[in-house]
Amino acid sequence: MAGQRTNLALLVLMVGAFTSGMLMWLVGSGWGWWPTAAHGVVGIAIVAVAPWKSVVARRGIRRRGVAAAVPALGLASLVLLALITGFVHRAGGRDVGSVLVMQVHVGAALAALPLALWHVVSRPVRPRAADLGRRALLQGAVLAGGSGALTIALPQAGRGPARSLERGSFQPAAMPVTQWLWDDVPVIDGEGWRLHVGDRRWSREELERLVDTELVATLDCTGGWFAHQRWAGVPLDRLLAAADMSVARSIEVRSATGYRRRFPARDAPTLVLATQLGGEPLSAGHGFPARLVAPNRRGFWWVKWVTEIAVDDEPWWWQPPFPLS
Numbered sequence: 001m002a003g004q005r006t007n008l009a010l011l012v013l014m015v016g017a018f019t020s021g022m023l024m025w026l027v028g029s030g031w032g033w034w035p036t037a038a039h040g041v042v043g044i045a046i047v048a049v050a051p052w053k054s055v056v057a058r059r060g061i062r063r064r065g066v067a068a069a070v071p072a073l074g075l076a077s078l079v080l081l082a083l084i085t086g087f088v089h090r091a092g093g094r095d096v097g098s099v100l101v102m103q104v105h106v107g108a109a110l111a112a113l114p115l116a117l118w119h120v121v122s123r124p125v126r127p128r129a130a131d132l133g134r135r136a137l138l139q140g141a142v143l144a145g146g147s148g149a150l151t152i153a154l155p156q157a158g159r160g161p162a163r164s165l166e167r168g169s170f171q172p173a174a175m176p177v178t179q180w181l182w183d184d185v186p187v188i189d190g191e192g193w194r195l196h197v198g199d200r201r202w203s204r205e206e207l208e209r210l211v212d213t214e215l216v217a218t219l220d221c222t223g224g225w226f227a228h229q230r231w232a233g234v235p236l237d238r239l240l241a242a243a244d245m246s247v248a249r250s251i252e253v254r255s256a257t258g259y260r261r262r263f264p265a266r267d268a269p270t271l272v273l274a275t276q277l278g279g280e281p282l283s284a285g286h287g288f289p290a291r292l293v294a295p296n297r298r299g300f301w302w303v304k305w306v307t308e309i310a311v312d313d314e315p316w317w318w319q320p321p322f323p324l325s
Contacts, residue, residue, distance in 0.1 A: 004128070005136055005139070006052040006056055007053075007056065007125045008127060009049055009143070010046065010049055011120065011125050013049065014079075014116055016042040017043065017046065019035075020035040020038040020039040021039055021106075021109060022322075023035035024039055025106075025298065025322065026298065026321055026322070027298070036163060037151060039086075040090070040151040041144065041148050041151050042147070043083060043087070044147040044150050045144065045147040046079070046083065047083060048146065057072065057076070060072070071115055071118060071119070072115075074115055075112055075115040075116060078111050078115065079108075079112055081104070081108040082108040082112065085101050085102075085108065086105050089105060089165070089224055090154070090163060094165055094167075094224075094225075100223045100225070101224060102223050103223055103224070105224075106222075164220050164224055164226040165224060165225050165226070167225035167226070167227055169226075169227045169229070170230065170278065171278075172277045172280070173283075175219070175227045175229065176221070176223070176225060177283075177285030177286065178299070179257075179259075180259060180300055183255075183257045183259055185285050186256050186257055186305055187284070188256060188284070188288060188289060188305060191204070193307070195239075195273075195290060195306065195307060195308070196307060196309070196310075197243075197308070197309045197310075198240075204275075204289045204290075207234065207273075207289075207290065208275055210234045210238065211232055211233055211275060211276065212238075213233060213235055214230065215230075215231055215232075215272065215293070215295070216228060216229070217295045219302060220298055220299060221298070221299035222299055222300060223299075230278055230279065231272065231274040231276065231293045232274060232275065232276035232277075232279075233272045233273045233274035233276065233290070233293065234273050234275075235269055235270075235271065235272050235273075236251060236267075236268045236269075236271040236272070236309065237269045239273060239309060240268055240309065240311060243311050245265055245268070245311065247313060248265040248311035248313065249264075249312070249313050249315055249316065250262045250265055250311070250312060250313075250315060250316040250318075251267070251271070252308075252309070252312070252314075253271075253292050253303045253306055253309055254303070254307060254308040255303050255304055255306060255307065256305040256306075256307045257305060259303060259304075259323060261292075261300070261303055261319070262314065262316045262317075262319045263294070263301075264316040265311065267294075270294075270295060271292060271293070272292070272293040273290050273292060273293075274287075274293045275290050286304070287302075287304035287305055287306075288305070289305075291304045291306060300323060
């Protein structure tokens with residue numbers, strides 16, 4: 001494979017890896033299998049192209065010297081780390097010390113992104129007509145087909161669209177305590193806590209008296225783990241009974257930490273504000289005194305330490321696809 005086509009193939013594969021990886025984080029069920037499959041295919045394809053890229057890289061180092069290649073070598077190291085941890089997670093690997101394997105995988109990929117952008121800008125790959133010739137298309141088809149076959153053949157652990165690994169199902173104390181980015185577990189006084197829903201204020205005791213729904217729902221965290229748990233709480237449509245849902249387009253659920261997510265108004269009957277986990281009150285790490293249970297959505301939708309629920313006419317998608325804080 002010529003150097004031009006090698007670089008072009010790697011550029012396409014890197015874009016595919018980042019795109020499919022972000023989609024894996026975003027989706028919770030259903031068609032989520034497709035980005036997961038694509039992510040595996042492009043990962044194996046990158047490994048397959050690596051020998052040709054190493055030849056191109058050695059030529060570049062001889063021309064420019066080692067010092068000029070330091071950023072590119074850093075990029076290669078991060079990509080290698082992301083590949084290794086991705087395959088380790090797929091095979092069932094869980095932790096690297098106190099850090100989840102998936103966290104290392106995602107961290108390496110995000111750290112590689114600015115270096116990848118720098119590499120593309122400083123060494124642009126300009127497609128030529130020959131790059132889309134019959135031979136190049138045949139090579140691409142063989143690469144895609146072989147990578148797809150290996151993706152299916154290689155053993156894989158986990159479940160669900162994102163191939164998450166089980167952690168603490170039906171054992172709340174064994175389920176990991178995680179939160180988004182810079183959030184810390186807040187100290188909340190259960191006696192003084194109030195839930196704001198429109199003009200209504202609910203105390204913890206009042207909310208507990210409304211609890212009438214029990215369900216088994218699966219928390220599938222973007223950290224690479226999942227847990228089946230028994231939850232008890234109040235459906236959001238019951239809490240919003242006094243609101244004018246006929247004009248509402250979305251529901252925003254807000255946390256004591258400032259974290260928030262917006263949902264389609266039509267989802268109100270399926271969303272549950274839980275106060276109990278496994279028959280006991282929520283622990284502080286799991287969202288005391290109330291957290292959202294959002295079946296079939298990834299963990300970052302399950303807002304913890306809820307203090308406010310509001311409806312308005314903003315579309316639910318008018319928010320970043322992933323929380324920014």
